[in-house]
Amino acid sequence: MTKSPVDFDSEICPTGVPGLDEIVRGGLPKNQIYLLQGLPGTGKTTLSMQFLLEGAKRGERSLYITFSETKRELEAVAEAHGWDLSKIEILELSAISESMKMSSQSTLFHPSEIELSKVIQMLMEKIKSVSPDRIVFDSISEVRLLAESSLRYRRQMLAFKEFFVGRGPTVLFLDDMTTEEGDLHVRSIVHGVLLLEKFRASYGVERREFHIDKLRGVNFRGGTHDYVIEPGGMRIFPRLVSSQHKAGGFTRQSFTSGIDGLDSLVGGGLDSGTSNLILGPAGSGKSTIALRYALTAAKQGKRVSLFSFEESIETLVHRAVALEMDLKPMIESGNIKLRKIDPAELTPGQFASLVRSAVDDDVDMVVIDSLNGYVHAMPEQKFLMLQLHELLTYLGSRGIVTIMVLAQAGIMGSMQSPLDLTYLADTVILTRYFEAFGKIKKAISIIKRRTGSHEDSLREMRIGPGGVLVGKVLDEFSGVFSGIPKYLGEEAKMMKVPE
Numbered sequence: 001m002t003k004s005p006v007d008f009d010s011e012i013c014p015t016g017v018p019g020l021d022e023i024v025r026g027g028l029p030k031n032q033i034y035l036l037q038g039l040p041g042t043g044k045t046t047l048s049m050q051f052l053l054e055g056a057k058r059g060e061r062s063l064y065i066t067f068s069e070t071k072r073e074l075e076a077v078a079e080a081h082g083w084d085l086s087k088i089e090i091l092e093l094s095a096i097s098e099s100m101k102m103s104s105q106s107t108l109f110h111p112s113e114i115e116l117s118k119v120i121q122m123l124m125e126k127i128k129s130v131s132p133d134r135i136v137f138d139s140i141s142e143v144r145l146l147a148e149s150s151l152r153y154r155r156q157m158l159a160f161k162e163f164f165v166g167r168g169p170t171v172l173f174l175d176d177m178t179t180e181e182g183d184l185h186v187r188s189i190v191h192g193v194l195l196l197e198k199f200r201a202s203y204g205v206e207r208r209e210f211h212i213d214k215l216r217g218v219n220f221r222g223g224t225h226d227y228v229i230e231p232g233g234m235r236i237f238p239r240l241v242s243s244q245h246k247a248g249g250f251t252r253q254s255f256t257s258g259i260d261g262l263d264s265l266v267g268g269g270l271d272s273g274t275s276n277l278i279l280g281p282a283g284s285g286k287s288t289i290a291l292r293y294a295l296t297a298a299k300q301g302k303r304v305s306l307f308s309f310e311e312s313i314e315t316l317v318h319r320a321v322a323l324e325m326d327l328k329p330m331i332e333s334g335n336i337k338l339r340k341i342d343p344a345e346l347t348p349g350q351f352a353s354l355v356r357s358a359v360d361d362d363v364d365m366v367v368i369d370s371l372n373g374y375v376h377a378m379p380e381q382k383f384l385m386l387q388l389h390e391l392l393t394y395l396g397s398r399g400i401v402t403i404m405v406l407a408q409a410g411i412m413g414s415m416q417s418p419l420d421l422t423y424l425a426d427t428v429i430l431t432r433y434f435e436a437f438g439k440i441k442k443a444i445s446i447i448k449r450r451t452g453s454h455e456d457s458l459r460e461m462r463i464g465p466g467g468v469l470v471g472k473v474l475d476e477f478s479g480v481f482s483g484i485p486k487y488l489g490e491e492a493k494m495m496k497v498p499e
Contacts, residue, residue, distance in 0.1 A: 013170045016054025019236030023221045033171040038196030048136040056087035060133035067093045067142035139174040154185045226349025237349035242393035250399030258296040261470025267454040275392040275402045280431030286405045298335035304365040305358035309373025343376045370405040412483025426450040
């Protein structure tokens with residue numbers, strides 16, 4: 001029988017961690033035991049506290065059992081994140097030891113000197129008295145040390161499972177992975193295994209990744225998910241899967257640049273739902289062309305989100321004004337939103353999350369300037385291409401026109417690209433330098449356009465105080481792409497630069 005949404009909601013346990021519930025389809029199945037693994041410093045305590053705080057917010061009883069950290073240390077963590085732990089019961093191992101001293105007359109407490117069965121018996125009595133809906137054990141590494149043997153440890157974990165299944169709480173076992181490496185005893189017993197990892201980057205912020213190794217009965221989103229720990233707690237950025245974000249149909253429309261020669265080259269304009277790549281050497285006008293498309297769209301009432309990896313917002317706005325493209329009115333109206341991206345501080349997962357937020361804000365155009373910064377944020381090129389493929393497919397399915405800028409290495413002649421995106425893009429706009437009559441000039445052409453026809457010619461382009469100007473077809477030149485073309489016509493036919 002198909003369960004109603006109410007019935008389904010009553011059987012899941014929302015985690016309170018932004019992004020995690022999306023990965024596990026709404027929350028973890030209730031009344032089950034889960035293992036959260038990670039080396040010290042990966043955020044296990046942070047995630048587990050958010051898990052308990054979410055339960056307290058929903059009127060559930062929450063219990064935190066700490067074997068290694070004191071209550072004061074936990075309160076210090078909560079204070080750093082602005083959390084109130086007053087509704088969470090905290091049970092310290094030291095408190096249990098005091099109780100045991102009363103019965104055993106022990107004068108010195110150390111885990112290796114305490115009989116495991118007595119510790120567990122005291123724990124279970126405390127759990128029965130609190131009768132919690134959510135429990136966190138921090139950490140089971142201490143139980144493993146107390147057990148001394150693998151057989152006894154496995155038997156104890158099975159006893160834990162039998163005890164909890166009968167009482168019905170949702171339990172989170174924390175494992176700092178500092179004892180037996182590769183211990184699979186608990187993994188085989190628990191309902192799900194969550195893994196937190198932290199990697200030291202060669203430069204910039206450390207990279208944190210979240211994985212689900214096992215989750216019975218849930219069609220969770222697998223793979224690697226970036227996450228960060230910031231004031232307020234942990235935030236996970238679910239791996240973008242374009243097929244899971246299908247949107248309804250959208251109205252096809254054309255986005256023009258307002259530059260007659262360029263619009264003629266492109267075949268009218270850039271179509272909604274397409275990805276468009278502007279490719280060329282540094283300084284050849286790629287960013288300026290992207291800005292012109294953004295400004296024209298904004299003036300027509302469209303909403304544009306521009307992510308700048310290279311320039312600061314102040315520099316970008318100032319440069320646009322110098323080219324007679326004043327962005328300030330459109331920024332103030334909200335039609336253009338600029339975001340500076342620092343590739344050393346942002347992971348690709350975070351960036352994809354920012355783009356998704358922009359789409360949720362009903363933007364019509366997304367500009368990424370430039371992809372070179374995105375490459376630096378994720379040096380593993382094969383995975384970068386997969387991420388970009390998912391991102392562009394997602395944007396295309398939502399009817400967004402995407403403009404990407406990619407700088408090539410070199411000035412003239414043969415150009416080298418940090419990655420080949422021409423097969424992913426629906427439209428490729430190519431800019432080039434070439435030498436003619438003792439001057440360095442610029443040329444622009446369209447390499448491909450999947451959604452319609454385009455000119456297969458080259459035109460001269462000039463960028464100056466009047467903005468972007470695209471001239472006539474360079475039909476009297478041969479070898480422009482080589483950088484040193486052969487001129488077959490008259491100099492008088494070239495674009496004139498104002499004195």
